[in-house]
Amino acid sequence: MKKTILVIGASRGIGAEVVKHFSENDHRVMGVSRSQAKNCEWIQADISSAEGIKQLFSTLGQTPIDTLIYSSGVWEDYGFTKEFDFQKTSESETRQIMSVNLVAPIEITKRAVANLSLSTDPRAIYLGALSGMEQWASSQVAYTASKFGLRGAIQGLRLALKQQGIGFSVINPGNVATEEVLLDIQEGRCKQQTPIPMSDILSTLDWLLSLSASVEVGDINLIQRDSI
Numbered sequence: 241m242k243k244t245i246l247v248i249g250a251s252r253g254i255g256a257e258v259v260k261h262f263s264e265n266d267h268r269v270m271g272v273s274r275s276q277a278k279n280c281e282w283i284q285a286d287i288s289s290a291e292g293i294k295q296l297f298s299t300l301g302q303t304p305i306d307t308l309i310y311s312s313g314v315w316e317d318y319g320f321t322k323e324f325d326f327q328k329t330s331e332s333e334t335r336q337i338m339s340v341n342l343v344a345p346i347e348i349t350k351r352a353v354a355n356l357s358l359s360t361d362p363r364a365i366y367l368g369a370l371s372g373m374e375q376w377a378s379s380q381v382a383y384t385a386s387k388f389g390l391r392g393a394i395q396g397l398r399l400a401l402k403q404q405g406i407g408f409s410v411i412n413p414g415n416v417a418t419e420e421v422l423l424d425i426q427e428g429r430c431k432q433q434t435p436i437p438m439s440d441i442l443s444t445l446d447w448l449l450s451l452s453a454s455v456e457v458g459d460i461n462l463i464q465r466d467s468i
Contacts, residue, residue: 243449244268246305246355248287248348249312250277253418254367254441258311261442270303272296273312287312287344288336297351304358307449310348310366314340315383320415321429326379334382341386346393349401357404361453365445366394368412373461387412391459398456407455409448413462416441434466 245262249255250271256278259271263279271280272287283299286292314337318324345366356362371378372387391410398408415421417435424430444460451457 242267243306244270244304244359245307245309246270246272246300246352247280248272248308248310248344250280250282251275253311253420254416254438255309255311257418257438257442258309258445261445270300270305287348288339290347293344293347293351296348300355302358303355305352305355306359306362308349308352308356308364309445310345310364312340312344313367313369316380319380319383320421321424322431323429324380326381329382337382337386338389341383342389342393345390346397349397353401353404353406356406361407362405363407363409363448364394364397365448366390366408366410368410368459370412370414370461370463373412373459395458405453407448407451407453407457409457409460411441411444411460411462413441414464414467434464436462436464 245267247255247259247269250259251273259269259277260279263269269280270283271277272283272285274286276282283296285296287296316324316329316333349364368390369387370376371384372391377384394408394410413436415433415435417437421435425433440462448457
């Protein structure tokens with residue numbers, strides 16, 4: 241069944257691949273980002289600010305949304321590389337990470353309820369991270385905290401919006417084979433590893449969207465076998 245899908249963070253990384261995948265499968269895809277996003281109906285907005293979120297929903301209006309996919313995410317300078325040093329992380333970095341990774345998904349979900357409620361099977365799916373799970377924390381303090389917080393926020397949203405019948409899920413992957421991650425591995429900034437193929441992320445999303453409206457899926461953890 242053709243769905244209308246709103247993808248936050250549509251211009252690069254996982255978000256760009258998600259947009260391309262669902263567009264090629266004949267869904268209506270609306271992509272949100274600061275810079276130009278391809279393969280979708282692009283909505284230009286900076287979701288790190290309250291004004292940007294207001295602008296997004298002013299543009300979106302009363303458009304029915306079947307699925308919200310929040311794939312936007314930022315991390316510390318030199319995050320995931322050997323050069324990262326927590327003590328060199330600036331306060332502005334920490335605040336920006338929290339704004340994009342935690343505050344924005346809460347506020348966007350709050351505003352998106354009206355659009356999602358127009359669907360017969362509304363779902364909201366968030367790209368978390370394995371470092372937001374117990375026993376998997378990293379030394380990237382702000383990023384780790386934001387991803388732990390995202391999981392807590394979604395648990396709270398599930399209760400706060402229970403009457404709206406929205407299915408909430410968080411996908412928590414290890415390193416995913418985006419262009420950026422593959423380049424960091426190739427150039428030695430990250431240890432040699434086998435990142436999670438993008439196809440596994442897309443397959444997980446396809447599976448979630450194939451489920452009936454009676455099924456709720458919480459955390460989905462995708463772990464690299466060579467990291468165990």
